[in-house]
Amino acid sequence: MTDPRDNVQQEFLAEAQELVEALSRDLLLLDEAHHRGERIDPALVNEIFRSVHTLKGIAGMFGYKHVGAVAHALEDLLDDLRLGRTAVGQNLLDILFDSVERFQSLLTLEDPQSPQEEAGVQQYIAAIRSVGIEEEVEEGDPIDKYAIDQAVLAVLTEYEEHRLRACIREGLRLYRLRASFDLMTIDDSIEALREQVQEEVEIITYLPSMEGGNEDTIELVVLLAARVSEEELKAEFEGRYGLIEAIAEQTHLPTLPPRRTSIPVLSMRPPSEDDGGQASLRSVADSVRVDIRKLDHLMSVVGELALVRSAVNRIVDRFKHDVTHRQSTMDLDRIGRGLERQLLELRTGILDVRMVPLGQVFNKLARIVRQSAREDDKQVRLVVTGANTEVDKLIVEELTDPLMHLVRNAVDHGIESPEARLQANKREEGTLALNAYHKGSNVVIEVEDDGGGMNAHLLRDEAIERGLLTVEASQELSRQEMLDLVFLPGLSTRSEVTDMSGRGVGMDVVKTNILRLGGMISIASEQGTGTKITVTLPITLAIIRALIVTVAARTFAFPITAVREAIPYMPNEVHTIHGRNVITLRGETLAICDLGQLFDLRKPGDREGKFVVVGSMGNRKLGFVVDELIGQEDVIIKSLGKSLSSVRGFAGATDLGDQKVALMLDAPALFTEYFEGPDVFRGLESRP
Amino acid sequence: MSAAQKATLAPEPDSDTGAVAVLGVRVGNEAYGVPLASVREILVPPPMTEVPRAANHFLGVISVRGEIITVIDLAKLLNLEVVNDEPHGRVLLVDNGQELIGVAVHRVIQVYRLEPRQIEYASVMSADLSDYVVGVGRVQDHSTGGADDVLILIDPVSLLGE
Known part of the structure; x- marks a missing residue:
């Protein structure tokens, strides 16, 4: 321990x-x-x-x-x-x-x-x-304008005195409220009063009056500063609390007695900074901090209980046809079903605990926006929606860096200077919107600015210049495809170029991080109008939806976020381009890769796969040839142990029940390996 | 869980003779000893899922109560000749100090208590031994009727299997 x-x-x-x-x-x-x-x-x-x-x-x-x-x-x-x-x-x-x-x-x-x-x-x-010591407080004490009881003034704390002064300066009117409070509930009542008046009225202080009250009640004189008229104030308070009277402004200045003379200390303490500690204790009392490993542990306990459940199931099966135990078997079956329901609830509950609101990240982002805007001399208004949207704690942590990057890019390269904005007939102040919302089992986060937008053609030219794109290939690109070039590694590395294209450096890194979380990122931009980047993520990493397939009698799981569709595989429709196998899907060329060969699972003469699982990562698509499609399932992903961490192509493994384990394919790694890896085509080259 | 600290051939704390408890297992035709302190569980092999691209001595992964455990084939790791693919009779769950790892063996023999005089450490033997071996223990094998037998002692910490 x-x-x-x-x-x-x-x-x-x-x-x-x-x-x-x-x-x-x-x-x-x-x-x-x-x-x-x-x-x-x-x-x-x-x-x-x-x-x-x-x-x-x-x-x-x-x-x-x-x-x-x-x-x-x-x-x-x-x-x-x-x-x-x-x-x-x-x-x-x-x-x-x-x-x-x-x-x-x-x-x-x-x-x-x-x-x-x-x-x-x-x-x-x-x-x-x-x-x-920079800023001075102005001369002349505004409190002197009012005929406030000296007894009251004398016991004001320094803070209360400051508030009184500030309220008078802001033009608020002063009132005196005489009200009786039950001694038993006085704290709650005053708290309720405070809550009620917050917006329009400020309570400066309250003191027990010298008259009124009896054994169970106490009369307080409450000094109020209000924005509203005397009539409104009376309507609000008189019935419920007591008498309201306006404090008259003095026509002549009184000679001030020294404040803070020793007036007998009253048993009731005025509110002061010392209350702060208690307030903050109260606010944390209804939540606890939990180490996420403890939750993982609980999750595995649930896993064990699920095994108990299947053991019960087997017993039920064994005795199902045994007439002598009929009643007991039925009872056991019912109990087993109950257990299963509760287990499901437990699992959902634990997952729920892992969820935290995105607001935590958004606060960090707000700081970045402010800082970047100050550095760049830009005016940026940040609009946040959906800060309550909840996501798995682990995702939130991994998400912070990519989002920070996107936000900084939006301020640095997206939103124009105030002068440029005015020239473009826009408001001086740019708007950056952060929106989060749930969509199915995903959470969507949008980073949208009303800046200059991206120049798709500049991006294309830059890609050609850097040898990332051939001139011929560039002619076939749609505008969207040109925009997607920003995610290519090695494209946006020079800041002056990206300044023109409207987006900063390192978009490829952002994309890689998002993909690693099982998410997706897309970009939409209109030149002159703004840019919107949409990040779609699974709500939790612990459970993801997977497409279960078999390859050469082994079971594998595809993260569903990476799967576009699955189609029947027709070996006779395969062509070879530059040594790569491709098929044509709805007029588009689709590279395909046989998982059986990629993983060296097929022996010569084995039958070929029957389906192509079309995977997509951003703008790339790749077909994986598999044998059978088993179906979709929600699975809990466990990492492979340390010993196997160097094996490429697998993101983890999952227990499909009955101790059957399926390996989860690491889609981003397989894509990278296929499109960029040098030793990928071992299996494919050996094809006849 | 501090089996990691015990996962060498340290004497058992409760013994004043410095004896070590060792689980004897048979791999191929040889007998091996694994410190009992590092053995968490002995399993009848559950369904194995092979991991493509992993090194030869990895049998695959299994699920033990929802946890995914990597299983290594001790015979292959030690480069032993195994006659006609004898099936693995047991999988030991061994704590190698870093993770729980499955070690597939052909048969579990019994637990031995080795007195210090029964152990010869690799460092004092001139023989060219594998990295995984810390020494040998001389035991009486009850199955062969009391004759002296040699138990090759495995260091679980070395079973990282990279």
Whole structure:
């Protein structure tokens, strides 16, 4: 078993990661509000403060010195922000966004105390400190305009005072609400009040009034700042809570008594930052973190139970015709069926636990969009739909890099500069849409921009120049086929070329990664209008739909995502072009490859296959000759052991039940081997 | 699961004599010994699925309670002459420290307890032995009526089968 300290460490890292992700999400909201010139929601600033505060706390406990130090400095800065000592500005936002990356790299350090990091961390902390003192709070205290009870003013916390000031500056009107609360339920009632008023009304503070109330109730004076008129406020509150009265503006300035005199401390604590810890504890209590290996283990237990089920089945079969045990056999059969149903449910349940929303990835992408747009001086509005779409955890992890690449390409090469957009009669601000949705047993993710689109002819010319395409072949290409050239390895490697073609480097890598996940990628682009890249993925890697076939009496499974169709095989229709066997399918030439020969399974004189399974990978198609089609099945893929990891052509194996194992074909590898591999045609050349 | 640490011919911890428990198996005409600590299970061979393109000594893969296990043919791995393709009678599930691997043998003989004096290590023998062999054990084979027999001791860690 693992060292318990490791477990604790893992727990810490997982929690820290979640905090940093929450921080990143909230910063994006803050950034958005700032850019639209909207009011900054104080709750959001508080949330950010809490994340950093909690991170500081746990980093300290686990000896993550640098993380703790950075968090500490940020906490001070955020505190200033919360209390209105500084305002949200571009500098401050940049520093805050930097912190996300910084935390992430500090959390991955082998040695959390590493002295090498010291200088960088100190420099960053100095940068944080320098932001804090930049912006000054304006002169003249607006609170003085209102006739607020001195007793109330005297007990306001610094934060409450800041909010009061901010609300007055924003032109909100102040009101006093007198309401009675039941002592037993006071916390819930105040919470309910807060929830109800959120949008239009802000609760500055509440204090017990000196009069009113009895043993079971307490009368509070609630200081409110509201955007709505007195009438509306009265309609909303008076019936339910109590009396509303507007606080008059003063005509003459009062002489201010010193604040923070020692007024007797009231037994009820006003809301303060200390509540933060509890709130965050509550929010994590209804979810647990699970090591995915534990789920894999549970899955194999389900597998074992399935074997128990088939053992029961066999017993039922054995006694079926035995009259003496008829009743018991029927009972056993019924129990067996019940077991099977529950097992299915268990399996579905476990798969469900593996699912996580794509929102996690999308948040990362949002950060990339922001960063790239800033670097390129472009204006990009990100529109996200379907962030709740759930996908297998393992897929989400593998998906992050390719999607980051696509998003960065879209901003760097797709969306034009504001000037170019204006000239093209477009809005200055480009739009990048990230859409996710389920489609059958797949999840579809679209990355769509309204940028300049791709130049198909430039792509074609570039492919010819690089010797990836002959001039003759290029003449037959449709526009779509020209666009698909972007996925060719070695095409888009020079940035200036791809700038013109509208897409960046490394699309072939993106494609390979997507294919490896059993997915597909396609591209649609109109010059001048924009580009849409569609990625289709299986929802889970654990269970995939497969086409089961036999070749020379062995069973193989094709991932269904790679199969276009299956057709009867007619050996007499085979032609040979450049030593490759091809057939004609609906007017198109289709290369074929006999799996029996590819795997050296056929002996001379064996009968030939009867079907061609037409596989497709992106724009390539290849027919695999097989003997029989058994049918489609949902299968659980297990990897082949370490000893067999060097054997090419198989993505794993699956138990088809009754201990019969079928090898899962690795379609991308077989395609690569056929079209690019040097020693592929061993089997084919030996054909007569 | 820490059989990996035991997967050499380490003495059994409970023994004050330093004796080692070894599972004796027959492969071809020879008797081999596998440290009992590394043997997880002995199976009647389940249906085997051969893996095309894998090296000759891989028999294929089997499914053991849903897990896919690679099976190696000990006779082929050790380059033994086997008369007319004698079927494999048992598959041992052996922990070689990295994965659970199936080792196909012709027959399981019995468990032996080897005292230190019964073991000769390869390092002190001049014979040209295969990498998979750590030494030999001298045992009394009950099936042959008490005569001294030689058990070739296999190092499970070497059974990576690459």
